[in-house]
Amino acid sequence: NAGVTQTPKFQVLKTGQSMTLQCAQDMNHNSMYWYRQDPGMGLRLIYYSASEGTTDKGEVPNGYNVSRLNKREFSLRLESAAPSQTSVYFCASSLQDTDTQYFGPGTRLTVL
Amino acid sequence: GDSVTQMEGPVTLSEEAFLTINCTYTATGYPSLFWYVQYPGEGLQLLLKATKADDKGSNKGFEATYRKETTSFHLEKGSVQVSDSAVYFCALSDPGTGGFKTIFGAGTRLFVKA
Secondary structure (H helix, E strand, C coil), X not given: CCCEEXXXXXXXXXXXXXXXXXXXXXCCCCEEXXXXXXXXXXXXXXXXXXXXXXXXXXXXXXXXXXXXXXXXXXXEEEXXXXXXXXXXXXXXXXXXXCCCCEECCCEEEEEC | CCEEEECCCCEEEECCCCEXXXXXXXXXXXXXXXXXEECCCCCCEEEEEECCCCCEEXXXXXXXXXXXXXXXXXXXXXXXXXXXXXXXXXXXXXXXXXXXXXXXXXXXXXXXXX
């Protein structure tokens, strides 16, 4: 049982480059989330999807877009990366949007 | 709006010491309360939870009691081990709110010395 998987694990970008972070869950969960975690700081919600077909902005959505491709997959896109987007990105999922969240291992992104 | 406040870290303890990490919350509805743990280099994972007032969540020797009268959910462990060194996050989920319903605290880093 894989749970929540994220790819890639590590990525280095130059300013202005674009990339997509992939996330998939195999627990038949309805809700999925993208967070960023910066050193010494807690989690900040970027975007979430309460159910398949819906997406909503979280606390820090600027510079990001998301796609809920199907029930399993929820991707995060950086169209034009900036050094301020250097962070660790976590995807999570839950059965409903008030339930326990299950986290992936994270993607460590550096923007030069 | 809803919020979660937890004690600032880092907290440094010797092995076998007693641990308390304070967490208080504000909520408009009747939230569920959670403690998550993050070990170095990993994502968060659920440690314990409580869904209604006076419930006690417990796991791996950790406990927390949902206290509605003091709006608190303090994490305790009687005897910590080096392997408990991690960052601990208090969180609430409130079905009574619009928008995203889960709020995380800022996290408390725990160091346990041998």
